[in-house]
Amino acid sequence: MKRVFFIAFNEVKLYLQDKGDLAFSLLLPIVTFALIYGAFGGQTLFEATAYVVDEDEGAYSSIFLEQLEAVEGVDVELITTSQADTKLERSDVLLVLHIPDGFSEALTSGERTQLVFRQRGNAGQEGQIVANIIRGVAEEMNQEFQVHRQVSDSLQGKGIPEDRIEVVVQEFLDKERRQPVVGVVEETLGGSPDFVNQFLPGIVTMYVLFAIAMAARVIVEERRKGTLERLLTTRLSVGQLFLGKFFASVSRGFVQTLILLGLSYAVFQIFTPLSFLESLVIALIFAGAASAVGLIIASIARSEDGATWIAVVFSVITFMIGGTFFEIAEGTGLYTISRFSINSYANDAFNVIIAQGGSLADVGPELGILAGVMVVGLVVSRLIFRVVPGGK
Amino acid sequence: MAEEFLVVKDLHKSFNEFKAVNGVSFSIGKGEIFGLLGPNGAGKTTTIRMLATVLKADSGEITIGGHSVRRDAESVRNIIGVCPQDLALYEDLSALDNMVFFGRMAGMNGKEAKEQAMTNLKMMGLVDRAKGKVAKFSGGMKRRINLAIALMGNPRLLFLDEPTVGIDPQSRNNIYETIEDLRDKGMSVLYTTHYMEEADRLCKRVAIMDGGQIIALDTPYKLKGEIGSPEQVTLEDVFLKLTGRSLRD
Numbered sequence: 001m002k003r004v005f006f007i008a009f010n011e012v013k014l015y016l017q018d019k020g021d022l023a024f025s026l027l028l029p030i031v032t033f034a035l036i037y038g039a040f041g042g043q044t045l046f047e048a049t050a051y052v053v054d055e056d057e058g059a060y061s062s063i064f065l066e067q068l069e070a071v072e073g074v075d076v077e078l079i080t081t082s083q084a085d086t087k088l089e090r091s092d093v094l095l096v097l098h099i100p101d102g103f104s105e106a107l108t109s110g111e112r113t114q115l116v117f118r119q120r121g122n123a124g125q126e127g128q129i130v131a132n133i134i135r136g137v138a139e140e141m142n143q144e145f146q147v148h149r150q151v152s153d154s155l156q157g158k159g160i161p162e163d164r165i166e167v168v169v170q171e172f173l174d175k176e177r178r179q180p181v182v183g184v185v186e187e188t189l190g191g192s193p194d195f196v197n198q199f200l201p202g203i204v205t206m207y208v209l210f211a212i213a214m215a216a217r218v219i220v221e222e223r224r225k226g227t228l229e230r231l232l233t234t235r236l237s238v239g240q241l242f243l244g245k246f247f248a249s250v251s252r253g254f255v256q257t258l259i260l261l262g263l264s265y266a267v268f269q270i271f272t273p274l275s276f277l278e279s280l281v282i283a284l285i286f287a288g289a290a291s292a293v294g295l296i297i298a299s300i301a302r303s304e305d306g307a308t309w310i311a312v313v314f315s316v317i318t319f320m321i322g323g324t325f326f327e328i329a330e331g332t333g334l335y336t337i338s339r340f341s342i343n344s345y346a347n348d349a350f351n352v353i354i355a356q357g358g359s360l361a362d363v364g365p366e367l368g369i370l371a372g373v374m375v376v377g378l379v380v381s382r383l384i385f386r387v388v389p390g391g392k
Numbered sequence: 393m394a395e396e397f398l399v400v401k402d403l404h405k406s407f408n409e410f411k412a413v414n415g416v417s418f419s420i421g422k423g424e425i426f427g428l429l430g431p432n433g434a435g436k437t438t439t440i441r442m443l444a445t446v447l448k449a450d451s452g453e454i455t456i457g458g459h460s461v462r463r464d465a466e467s468v469r470n471i472i473g474v475c476p477q478d479l480a481l482y483e484d485l486s487a488l489d490n491m492v493f494f495g496r497m498a499g500m501n502g503k504e505a506k507e508q509a510m511t512n513l514k515m516m517g518l519v520d521r522a523k524g525k526v527a528k529f530s531g532g533m534k535r536r537i538n539l540a541i542a543l544m545g546n547p548r549l550l551f552l553d554e555p556t557v558g559i560d561p562q563s564r565n566n567i568y569e570t571i572e573d574l575r576d577k578g579m580s581v582l583y584t585t586h587y588m589e590e591a592d593r594l595c596k597r598v599a600i601m602d603g604g605q606i607i608a609l610d611t612p613y614k615l616k617g618e619i620g621s622p623e624q625v626t627l628e629d630v631f632l633k634l635t636g637r638s639l640r641d
Contacts, residue, residue, distance in 0.1 A: 017485065227482065230541075
C-alpha cells in the first residue's frame with residue numbers, strides 16, 4: 001500500500017512543479033469565484049450603519065438603540081460628538097443621529113423631547129434610508145408611550161398600582177410586536193432570490209469534472225515519458241499504479257473544490273460548519289467518481305491528445321445533460337437522459353445540502369451511485385488497461 | 393560458462409499475424425555481459441519486454457534467478473533492473489528525487505533509497521548535480537541518470553537497451569566503466585546496442601537476431617573467426633554479413 005501513496009505523492013510533486021498546470025487548476029477556481037462575487041455578491045439585502053452620538057446614555061436612549069439595532073440590515077455605531085464633527089466634515093459619513101442629553105429624563109417625566117439628525121447635504125440615498133428607519137423606530141417608541149399614558153390616565157384613581165399597569169401594558173405591546181395586526185409577507189417572482197445557492201453547485205461540479213481530463217492524461221503521460229514500462233518492471237503492480245494515480249487525481253479535484261467551497265463559506269456565508277463538511281464529503285466522492293471515469297479513458301487512449309479530447313468531449317456532454325446550471329423537471333425526457341450523467345447526482349446532492357438545508361442522510365442514493373461509479377470505474381479501467389499492445 | 397542466471401527457451405511472441413519473436417533460446421551466466429544485437433525490427437525490444445515481465449510471451453519459458461517469469465513475475469521484478477533505450481525519467485524532478493522514487497518502487501525504505509541514490513550518482517560523476525532538475529541536464533547526463541536509476545534496489549540482472557545512444561565519448565566511457573565494474577561485482581547484464589565495437593569490448597558472448605530469430609550466438613572472437621581472421625575482421629563485418637546490407641525500417 002505504501003507504493004500507492006508514493007505514486008500519488010510523486011504525481012502531486014510533479015503537479016506542483018508544473019507552474020502552468022498549477023495556475024490553471026488553483027487560480028481558475030479563485031477567478032471563477034471572483035466572477036460569481038462580482039456578478040452576484042452585491043445583490044444582498046440593504047445594509048447600512050447608523051452613526052449615533054448618545055449624549056444621554058440613559059435608560060430610554062439604550063432602549064431606543066436596542067430597537068434600532070434590531071432592524072434588519074442596520075448596524076449601530078456609537079461615536080463621540082467630536083468624531084461626528086470630523087466624519088461629517090470629511091464626508092466620511094453623511095448622517096449622524098444625536099440623542100440629546102436629558103432624553104431619558106424628559107421621557108420619564110412625560111415631557112416632549114427630540115432626536116437630532118446632523119447631515120451633510122441631503123445625507124445621500126443611504127443616509128435618507130437610515131433616517132427613515134430611525135424615524136420609524138422613534139414613531140414606534142412614541143406609540144408605545146402614548147399607549148402607556150392613555151392606559152395610565154384611564155385607570156387613574158381605580159386603585160391599580162402603577163407598576164402593575166406598566167407590566168400589563170408592556171406584555172400587550174410585546175405580543176403586538178410578535179403578532180402584529182397587519183403583517184407583511186414577501187413573495188418573490190422571477191427566479192431564485194439567491195444566485196449563489198443556485199449556481200454554486202453547478203460551478204463546483206464543473207470543476208470536479210476537470211478531474212476526468214486530469215486522470216485521463218496521467219497514465220498516457222507516463223507512457224509518453226517511458227516511465228510507465230520502467231515502473232512496471234519494479235515491484236509496483238498495475239493495480240497499485242492505478243490506485244496511486246486515482247488518489248492523486250482525487251486530491252487535485254478535491255483541492256479545487258475546497259478552494260471554491262471555502263471561499264463561498266467565508267464570503268457568502270452560505271454554510272454552517274456541518275453543511276460545509278457535508279459538501280466536502282460529496283465533493284470527495286464525486287471527485288473519486290470523476291477520476292475513475294478518467295482512468296477508464298486513460299486505459300483506452302494511446303496518446304495525450306487522444307486522452308484529452310475524449311475527456312473533454314465526455315465532460316462537456318456530462319456537463320450539458322447533467323442540468324448543471326438549470327433545473328430539469330422530473331418526468332421529462334431530459335430528466336431521464338440526465339440520469340446518465342454523474343454530475344446530475346452530484347448537483348442534486350449539493351443542492352440538497354446547500355440550497356435546501358438537508359443532510360448527508362437525505363442524499364444517500366446520490367452518494368451511493370457516485371461511489372458505485374467510482375468502484376466500477378476503477379475495476380473496469382484496470383481490466384482494460386494494457387502497458388503495450390498484447391501486454392499485461 | 394558460469395552458472396546460468398537467465399535461461400530463455402523457445403520464446404515466441406506474435407502481434408496479430410506478425411511473428412516478432414520466433415523461437416528464441418539463450419542463457420546468460422552470473423557475472424556475464426551478454427550482447428543482443430540485431431537490426432531495427434529484429435525482435436530485440438520485444439524479447440527484452442518479455443524478459444522484463446512487461447509483455448507476456450505466447451509460448452516458451454523464461455527463468456531468471458530460478459524464478460519463472462510466467463509464474464512468479466513479482467520475484468523476477470525483485471532482481472532485475474531495466475535501463476530503457478528511451479530516457480524514462482521525470483524531467484521536472486531532480487536527479488535525486490527521480491532515483492529515490494524508483495528506489496522506493498524497488499522496495500527500499502527512504503534512508504536506503506537516498507543512500508544508494510547518492511552512491512550511484514557518485515559512480516556516474518553526478519553527485520554535485522543531485523538536486524538539479526533533470527530537464528536542465530545534458531543528453532549524456534540524462535543517459536547516466538537513466539542507468540543509475542536502473543541500479544536502484546541492487547538488481548542481479550540488468551537489461552541495458554542501447555544505453556549509450558547519442559552521448560559524448562566521456563559519458564560513454566563512464567558508462568562502460570560502470571558496467572564493467574558491475575560485472576566484476578557479479579551482476580549479469582543483457583546489453584543491446586547498434587555500436588558493434590561497444591559489444592566487442594564489453595560482451596563475453598553476443599547473439600545476433602534477425603526476423604525474430606537468433607541467427608548467430610557465440611563469443612565475438614569466434615564469430616569474427618567464422619568469416620576471417622579475428623584480428624582483422626570487425627564484429628560489424630560479421631553483423632552485416634549475417635543480416636545483409638539492405639536498409640531496415
